[in-house]
Amino acid sequence: MTTIKFSSQEKVQIVSKIQRYFERELEQELGQFDAEFLLDFFAEEIGGYFYNRGLFDAQQLLNERIEQLGDAIYELEQPVN
Structure with a gap:
């Protein structure tokens, strides 16, 4: 399987959704870098x-x-x- 890659615009939208989830559900602020790192992890490990x-x-x-x-x-x- 090829690596899952997102366009820059898709990545911005996904990272924003991850940050909102952490804020809303976990009451934790997640920085841009950490959210991108988490997205990369999900894409590699469970994508x-x-x-x-x-x-x-x-x-x-x-x-x-x-x-x-x-x-x-x-x-x-x-x-x-």
Whole structure:
């Protein structure tokens, strides 16, 4: 698996969310550097789990759509004797 990388804008948004979470839920102020470090840790250590779940969900959706397409094609068949 390739390393999970975020754009600069995504990273700013994620870091902000981490900081707000710490403030709201833990009543602790988390600095920019610490929040970025935590984001990097999550991306490296558990990011693969989220990535794999996304792939699994995409595969499930694709399989459902292929099945629906197969059903639609079957409905187009003309009766023959």
